[in-house]
Amino acid sequence: MTRSDLIEELAARFHQLTQRDAEQAVKTILEAIEDSLVRGQRIEIRGFGSFTITHRQPRLGRNPRSGEAVQVPAKRVTHFKPGKALRESVDDPSNILTSAASPKNNDE
Known part of the structure; x- marks a missing residue:
């Protein structure tokens, strides 16, 4: 969507x-x-999920093309944790059949 x-x-x-x-x-x-x-505030939407900010430490990565070592800087990233109601709704087998028949299926 x-x-x-x-x-x-x-x-x-x-x-x-x-x-x-x-x-x-x-x-x-x-x-x-x-x-x-x-x-840096946490957002919680009951029944849907919560958004938080996590901190990633700087690390040494690799350039996939050349294999050269690259320093990846520290950064803040958004993390979403679905709520129980959302997890159960997504996992419900009866919802899978409904969404598969949807005309806006983006899995193609």
């Missing part, structure tokens, strides 16, 4: 929202999530 798909879905489910209102709502939510992560 892309951002535009999410906006269309939101507008379709809530008829009182225009396409522009749905777009603004999605934009606001995503910006709030991004701002919180940039500040």
